[in-house]
Amino acid sequence: MRVNGMTLALLLAARAPSVARAFAVHGRRHRHRAVVVIVDPSSSSGVAMSSSSPILLDREFHTRRRHSRTSSFPSSSSSSSSSSRSSYSSTRLFSIPTSSADRDGGTTSTGGTVPGSSSPVASTSTTSTSTSGTPPTPFDDGLSPYGITTPIYYVNDKPHVGHAYTSLACDVIARYMRHSGRDVHLLTGTDEHGQKVEATARGAGVEPLEFCDGVSRAFRDLLGLMNISNDGFVRTTEDHHKGAVRHLWRELRDAGAIYLGSYEGWYSVRDECYYNESELVDGRAPTGAEVSWVKKEDSYFFRLSEYTDRLLEHYEDHPDFIAPESRRNEVVSFVRGGLRDLSISRTTFDWGVKVPDDEGHVMYVWIDALANYISALGYPEETDPGSYYDKYWPASLHVVGKDILRFHAVYWPAFLMAAGLPLPRRIFAHGWWTKDGEKISKSLGNVIDPVELVNKYGVDPTRFFLMSEVTFGNDGDFSDERLIYKVNANLSNELGNLNQRIMTLVYKNCGGATPAEIGPLTEDDEAILSTARSLRMRTGEAISNQSIDRYVQHMISMVWDANRYIDVQAPWVLKKTDVSRMNTVLYVLMEVMRHVAILYQPLMPTSSNVILDQLGVPKDERDFSHLDTAGCEIKLGREVIKPTAVFPRFEVPVAAAV
Numbered sequence: 103m104r105v106n107g108m109t110l111a112l113l114l115a116a117r118a119p120s121v122a123r124a125f126a127v128h129g130r131r132h133r134h135r136a137v138v139v140i141v142d143p144s145s146s147s148g149v150a151m152s153s154s155s156p157i158l159l160d161r162e163f164h165t166r167r168r169h170s171r172t173s174s175f176p177s178s179s180s181s182s183s184s185s186s187r188s189s190y191s192s193t194r195l196f197s198i199p200t201s202s203a204d205r206d207g208g209t210t211s212t213g214g215t216v217p218g219s220s221s222p223v224a225s226t227s228t229t230s231t232s233t234s235g236t237p238p239t240p241f242d243d244g245l246s247p248y249g250i251t252t253p254i255y256y257v258n259d260k261p262h263v264g265h266a267y268t269s270l271a272c273d274v275i276a277r278y279m280r281h282s283g284r285d286v287h288l289l290t291g292t293d294e295h296g297q298k299v300e301a302t303a304r305g306a307g308v309e310p311l312e313f314c315d316g317v318s319r320a321f322r323d324l325l326g327l328m329n330i331s332n333d334g335f336v337r338t339t340e341d342h343h344k345g346a347v348r349h350l351w352r353e354l355r356d357a358g359a360i361y362l363g364s365y366e367g368w369y370s371v372r373d374e375c376y377y378n379e380s381e382l383v384d385g386r387a388p389t390g391a392e393v394s395w396v397k398k399e400d401s402y403f404f405r406l407s408e409y410t411d412r413l414l415e416h417y418e419d420h421p422d423f424i425a426p427e428s429r430r431n432e433v434v435s436f437v438r439g440g441l442r443d444l445s446i447s448r449t450t451f452d453w454g455v456k457v458p459d460d461e462g463h464v465m466y467v468w469i470d471a472l473a474n475y476i477s478a479l480g481y482p483e484e485t486d487p488g489s490y491y492d493k494y495w496p497a498s499l500h501v502v503g504k505d506i507l508r509f510h511a512v513y514w515p516a517f518l519m520a521a522g523l524p525l526p527r528r529i530f531a532h533g534w535w536t537k538d539g540e541k542i543s544k545s546l547g548n549v550i551d552p553v554e555l556v557n558k559y560g561v562d563p564t565r566f567f568l569m570s571e572v573t574f575g576n577d578g579d580f581s582d583e584r585l586i587y588k589v590n591a592n593l594s595n596e597l598g599n600l601n602q603r604i605m606t607l608v609y610k611n612c613g614g615a616t617p618a619e620i621g622p623l624t625e626d627d628e629a630i631l632s633t634a635r636s637l638r639m640r641t642g643e644a645i646s647n648q649s650i651d652r653y654v655q656h657m658i659s660m661v662w663d664a665n666r667y668i669d670v671q672a673p674w675v676l677k678k679t680d681v682s683r684m685n686t687v688l689y690v691l692m693e694v695m696r697h698v699a700i701l702y703q704p705l706m707p708t709s710s711n712v713i714l715d716q717l718g719v720p721k722d723e724r725d726f727s728h729l730d731t732a733g734c735e736i737k738l739g740r741e742v743i744k745p746t747a748v749f750p751r752f753e754v755p756v757a758a759a760v
């Protein structure tokens with residue numbers, strides 16, 4: 103039986119029960135899946151590409167906070183410009199469905215040909231569904247403007263892979279949120295004051311500011327290279343920032359939270375952190391950094407000890423404030439142990455923000471640095487309704503490395519409480535990249551340069567590897583061999599090859615266009631379409647909880663399923679025996695690939711869009727809302743371009759191969 107748009111509505115009306123059944127079967131299969139799909143050796147997938155793939159940027163990054171005010175994000179409908187709290191109110195995707203099976207299983211009319219469209223597998227009801235937002239969590243309603251921050255990076259040295267990692271994680275989350283229709287602001291920058299930076303600059307025989315200019319530029323260049331979609335970039339040497347910090351200091355002082363005393367004790371310049379005698383391990387900081395004794399000097403103190411109970415209460419009332427949970431527990435037990443007042447000024451060097459009304463003191467670099475999160479949003483002057491500060495503070499998420507969690511989860515909230523300002527909603531601490539089990543550091547000579555990685559492997563493969571290799575929150579060991587293995591397996595063999603097989607078959611056997619007609623959908627077709635349609639929900643839940651690796655795993659699994667489907671359906675055999683069925687299978691595969699490529703955009707913006715171009719998905723139909731907007735499915739009989747390989751395949755280094 104041949105089916106065209108008119109008859110499909112009837113066929114699809116009867117499909118709901120089988121979809122539900124297929125979904126259940128699929129769920130069972132998932133639990134047993136352990137095999138990597140073997141690709142068709144006769145296919146063109148093994149295409150070797152030069153490893154130096156071009157670096158394409160889909161967006162200009164913005165170098166200064168002021169520039170960012172007029173910035174937009176062309177690759178998504180982010181609509182940041184137009185969205186506001188109220189703009190999300192009428193339409194929601196994630197509050198309604200109770201399970202993926204409900205959503206995908208057809209109880210809400212998952213099938214039917216959309217009037218005026220030539221698409222035979224409309225995924226939702228014929229009226230366009232509400233698709234704004236991300237799955238809500240106890241710490242995020244899934245709709246409000248989403249402020250996300252990286253730490254600001256010390257400029258004592260050029261960036262390494264650890265820095266790239268934090269920025270990249272934030273970028274993936276930010277892009278995911280934008281593609282979900284949320285109004286997002288991603289902030290990053292450089293932390294330029296303090297003893298460490300001053301000493302490094304002087305050591306290099308350069309004035310501190312000149313030195314900072316150079317290294318800060320290297321951090322901005324890295325953002326461009328890694329395709330990071332930051333909306334703001336703050337430098338702590340900017341006048342506006344310095345003014346904001348001084349304002350914050352006055353607020354703290356006026357609230358009685360600061361007093362003048364004297365300090366003597368241990369200080370680590372590398373960590374820019376004070377340590378108690380009891381915290382030292384073999385005469386060093388717990389991080390392994392050298393410490394030196396600061397002789398008694400006048401110092402201003404912040405009354406941190408007075409915030410112990412309020413902080414504990416906040417942790418108690420907001421159990422999701424700090425993540426992952428193990429890190430939360432560490433912070434809680436640290437605070438339960440009692441807090442001592444914090445020395446927040448020094449008189450022995452001057453590369454920093456001067457204390458208001460007492461210019462012999464320079465502020466502790468962490469007060470200065472933490473204030474970037476609000477200074478970059480316009481604090482203290484520009485806080486009116488509609489301002490950046492109003493929209494994006496409190497931040498929805500601070501992403502930090504585990505080494506600096508204490509500063510963000512203890513000191514920063516205490517400063518904010520004292521100043522009467524709202525606290526960020528969540529702080530997520532990720533783990534460290536190591537090399538051969540050792541922390542990456544210049545002195546050990548094991549620094550991994552992200553610029554080299556991108557030049558060797560390309561932007562998207564590097565992004566893919568860094569985000570998928572380790573559970574976000576845990577440590578991971580970097581090796582080129584692992585990167586090559588993963589990129590070859592998951593991208594080149596599984597995703598790239600699949601796309602190449604589908605599009606080559608379509609191009610050659612359907613007259614250079616998508617199939618003009620397709621046959622009825624089988625249970626297998628419905629099952630895989632159903633899995634694809636639940637992908638947004640599943641990846642959204644992962645991203646809302648910062649489980650970036652889980653998001654990628656869902657994507658990889660979807661591609662495995664599609665590879666298995668193509669192997670079982672064998673459209674290359676059908677082309678000789680049943681052309682209508684071949685058309686159906688290819689159509690279903692293209693529709694699955696549409697979901698995959700749209701949802702891979704946050705992680706691999708360039709490659710995903712190359713796939714979407716090959717699938718013929720219009721540029722303005724690539725946001726997540728189009729995944730289940732009726733009429734946006736792959737169209738019948740639409741011209742396609744000749745496919746080309748999307749991902750490179752790399753040779754395993756000889757030493758590792760033997």
Ligand code: MSP
Nearest residue numbers: 253254255256264265293471472502503534535542
């Ligand atoms: N300037 C402070 C942050 C101030 S935020 C108000 C700072 N800078 S840093 O350059 O030393 O570190 C910035 C981020 O890079 C931290 O989140 C840190 O954890 C991360 N990384 C540095 N080395 C790392 C690895 N080897 N692996 C993963 N991330 C690590 O701290």
